[in-house]
Amino acid sequence: MARVKGAVMSRKRRNKVLRLAKGYYGSKSRLFKTAKEAVYKSGQKAYIGRKQKKREFRRLWIERISAACKANGMNYSTFMNGLKKAGITLNRKMLSEIAISNPAAFTELTEKAKTAL
Numbered sequence: 001m002a003r004v005k006g007a008v009m010s011r012k013r014r015n016k017v018l019r020l021a022k023g024y025y026g027s028k029s030r031l032f033k034t035a036k037e038a039v040y041k042s043g044q045k046a047y048i049g050r051k052q053k054k055r056e057f058r059r060l061w062i063e064r065i066s067a068a069c070k071a072n073g074m075n076y077s078t079f080m081n082g083l084k085k086a087g088i089t090l091n092r093k094m095l096s097e098i099a100i101s102n103p104a105a106f107t108e109l110t111e112k113a114k115t116a117l
Contacts, residue, residue, distance in 0.1 A: 061096040068099035072110040082113025 014032050021028055021035035028038040066076040074082075083090070088109065090098075099106045 058092060061092040064096040064099055065092060068096075068103070068106050069110060071103075072107055074110050074114065078117065079110060079113050082116045083109065086112050086116035088112065 017032060017036050017039055018029070020039045023029065024035070024038050027034050029035060062076065065079070069076050069079045090109075095106075095109075098109070
């Protein structure tokens with residue numbers, strides 16, 4: 001039986017890593033060993049970043065809602081509690097959009113939350 005050489009697959013694997021490392025600074029984009037480490041690390045950081053992005057956006061929405069609540073004489077936690085008791089199920093993203101784009105509608109929501117408490 002003929003001997004199988006791994007040159008083609010090895011080259012493919014190395015080129016794949018070097019393509020992923022395109023645009024990296026210095027030897028990280030040119031040398032396989034350092035490129036492999038950089039691609040591995042950047043993959044880890046990208047994974048972590050996707051989780052952090054969700055947290056940061058939720059925090060931003062809560063800050064916006066809180067600021068709009070304070071403008072209407074209410075704090076965030078009582079507003080959310082009032083909405084829950086009033087049976088209004090809007091997520092924080094939509095509430096923050098309403099607070100920015102339509103302050104009059106947000107004022108109505110705060111009034112409904114106050115009456116439900």
